[in-house]
Amino acid sequence: MESNTLWAKVIESLHGSDRKVEAFPFKKSRSGVWKNIGEIGKDFSKRNININTSLCSKVGRGDKTLFWVDTWYGSEPLRTQFPCLYQLSTRKRAKVQEVYKIVNGGILWDWTWSRAPSSGEEKAEMESLKQNLQKYDLSVNEDVWVWKQSEKEDFSVKNVRLSLDRIIDINSEPNQFYWNKWATAKSTAFVWRAIDEKIPSAVALANRGMEISDTSCKLCGEDNEDAVHILMKCNFARRVWDGVETWTGLPMTNDVNNVKDLLKRILDSNRSQCKRKFLHAIAIQTMWLLWKNRNDKIFSGRRRTVQMLIEEIKDTSFLGVKQRSKHRSITKQQWWEFSFNL
Ligand SMILES: [Zn+2]
Secondary structure, eight states, X not given: XXXXXXXXXXXXXXXXXXXXXXXXXXXXXXXXXXXXXXXXXXXXXXXXXXXXXXXXXXXXXXXXXXXXXXXXXXXXXHHHHSHHHHHHBSOTTOBGGGSEEEETTEEEEOOOBSSOOOSHHHHHHHHHHHHHHHTOOOOSSOOEEEEOOXXXXXXXXXXXXXXXXXXXXXXXXXXXXXXXXXXXXXXXXXXXXXXXXXXXXXXXXXXXXXXXXXXXXXXXXXXXXXXXXXXIISHHHHHHXXXXXXXXXXXXXXXXXXXXXXXXXXXTSSSOHHHHHXXXXXXXXXXXXXXXHHHHHHHHOOOOOHHHHHHHHHHHHHHHXXXXXXXXXXXXXXXXXXXXXX
């Protein structure tokens, strides 16, 4: 099953057509971080900033950097500096680490060409490239991405960069998150934030310095209210999950202690790929409705029973599958029995 890392997505989006990825969601319907990144991308291009050359890599062992395409040696990508050689290269998207070998403690560059560089221009580029790379110190460290400082940079551009930095730490470990299109963008973005305790639970608000006299759960009163409690540990949530598990036949929540592991367990489960995707969407919908239920209880005093919530999960996830998946022929009865040959 495809797995999207945030980092890969962001880099792909920033590189645009260079990475041959058209999937980046600039659509207005997208919410949350994707929308923000999209806005920032537009901001960059409005100011004539080429993200491809502003974001450059300090290459260590060459594990994250594309040799020809990324900016890492000099102020432009090597394909711009050495256009004839780039033409001849048969591995235009190779990572740096794929084009050198360590031989007797020394670095041996090892490119593959469609034919050997032979014209005067090609040979001159070859000489120059070899000389340049001799001066470059590779290391055993991971590559690190940095924003290149420019003297011409005005305040507004700096601000755009700062806002991008606030959204993502460009060198952080990517948060493995499978973006399931059969769930709504809103519920998916919510669960993604919940994984890092970034939803406004009582505990999160108190940690952010808000004066909250009582951080206990308003549904059960038995523990402090953080994301894991609301979505998994609360008595109410447990009973809802029991219902979902009985319905789908897949144990999801026993022995897992956080949202990330819950989702992983579903994706790793012994079901067909299609069913795993259904179950994943259902789990996201379940957490989203547990959160809505919590808010309705706190802010408008509305109470739902466990049974009501389970019905709502079935209803809304069925709608989502009908609207967003290719399995439109599934009947309500099949969905309620969670039984289909897929
Ligand atoms: Zn509770």
